[in-house]
Amino acid sequence: MDSLLDGQRVLWGIGTPRTMRPHWALCELAIPYETRAVRTRSPETQTSDFAALNVRRKIPVLQDGDFIITESAAIVAYLSDRYATEGNALFPAGIAERARWLEWCFYIMTELDAASLYMVRRHVGLKHIYGEAPVAVEAAKSYFSKQLVTVTERLTAGEPYLMGEKFSSADILLTTCLTNAISDEIQLPKICMDYLALTTLRPAYRAAHATNHP
Numbered sequence: 001m002d003s004l005l006d007g008q009r010v011l012w013g014i015g016t017p018r019t020m021r022p023h024w025a026l027c028e029l030a031i032p033y034e035t036r037a038v039r040t041r042s043p044e045t046q047t048s049d050f051a052a053l054n055v056r057r058k059i060p061v062l063q064d065g066d067f068i069i070t071e072s073a074a075i076v077a078y079l080s081d082r083y084a085t086e087g088n089a090l091f092p093a094g095i096a097e098r099a100r101w102l103e104w105c106f107y108i109m110t111e112l113d114a115a116s117l118y119m120v121r122r123h124v125g126l127k128h129i130y131g132e133a134p135v136a137v138e139a140a141k142s143y144f145s146k147q148l149v150t151v152t153e154r155l156t157a158g159e160p161y162l163m164g165e166k167f168s169s170a171d172i173l174l175t176t177c178l179t180n181a182i183s184d185e186i187q188l189p190k191i192c193m194d195y196l197a198l199t200t201l202r203p204a205y206r207a208a209h210a211t212n213h214p
């Protein structure tokens, strides 16, 4: 593994929906960075160098100078807070708008990502570790679809993004959950497919995707 480089912006991790999020945010914000193409559960994540970055040995990890941060949703929020210029911020100003954005982020990360998609991941892709659990997998998939009603209701309001006219990091989180759901063969409502057609057309999505899935 490459040694840690002081004073540089380095994103560790490729190949998963969760690593896609910070790559996408960096591209939206036009921030230069280096990628360390470390994959999940690879030998690189088991080194002491990597444990110094994230003791949980998970990707993604952002190293920004001497500041190190994990958790994909926190990384994208940090990047916007630190580097957004007028017009490209990934979350809104204003207390109520900020609270609404946080509400979306927590809902997506808990109900859709952790409680549904990661459950499927554990008992399908990682069944050699967590065991086969077809009932839990089906229940997690139907829980995902049930929870998604919040999104379909919001998108039928006629605005393109979760926060309205303005794209935000909540759209990065949602888009990556929806593409993950498609890979898991979860049927999505048409309005979510239309939303995906819009968000995945963004040049920053395309650029990040090329880095995340080389």
Ligand SMILES: N[C@@H](CCC(=O)N[C@@H](CS)C(=O)NCC(=O)O)C(=O)O
Binding pocket: 016, 017, 018, 019, 040, 041, 056, 057, 058, 059, 060, 070, 071, 072, 073
């Ligand atoms: N909640 C974390 C999840 C990070 C995570 O679970 N990453 C996976 C790859 S998608 C990983 O590195 N897993 C390795 C492991 O569980 O040991 C985030 O959103 O960043």
